[in-house]
Amino acid sequence: DACETRVPLVLCGNKVDLRDCGGRRGGVASEAGERLARDTGATYFETSCKNGDGVVDALIQLARQMVTTEDVAVQTSALRVCAADQKRPCCGGGGRKDV
Template sequence: MKEYKVVVLGSGGVGKSALTVQFVTGTFIEKYDPTIEDFYRKEIEVDSSPSVLEILDTAGTEQFASMRDLYIKNGQGFHPGLQPGQPAVVSAVHTHPVLQDIRPMRDQIVRVKRFEKVPLILVGNKVDLESEREVAGSDGRALAQEWGCPFIETSAKSKTMVDELFAEIVRQMNYSTLPEKQEQCCTACVIQ
């Protein structure tokens, strides 16, 4: 069974932990409790191949920003988010300033990994809060296109596209073209 290390990055309060816990346990965390660092493990099947995801849910506050280099160095995939290869970035779609936080996170991933085409998925979380939305889906898609990565809108609360997100992270890591000298160990997901 193939193992993948996923790092979930994003600003504080964008739903990184809620997405991760929803994926791993099938439950939604109602109360916001800032994370310092949590580790999860889950077996899944993607495209008929069994896989194990080791997911590092990181702190979103600047207080722990110095730890990001270590997370990124040890990750294979990254899941960056909007609400807030191999990185994932998560952000929230209901707060526009989060977009300003995402570029530096991706730049940091590229700097630490020393490779421009790291597996990365840009995530727009909290789509269930449509009436409070400040970030247009077209903005997320445009940024993802600029970076050459997928963009997925999710909701941890309604479990919208949560399983699909983590399956896509595995696909991105499988199709990654990291240089042979580069040891593949982690992926990140950025959530806004």
């Protein structure tokens, strides 16, 4: 069951602030980042650590995905516990005989 858990992924294409810097090429091409995110099941954000663009949004999205994943895991675990409890015999073991 642990292998079924989906890990939240956020992919950041960084250094977008360099795209328009006097002909200098920098950062990740939007299309390449979006393609990689789609192929890996990640959410894509364009970011710049220099000026902070997109960083907070990426972290908020990651936190939301983590909470959602945790909520589903807790609900699934609770369902397994309840199902296991229902399979037990009535009254704690069914048929204890005092000698």
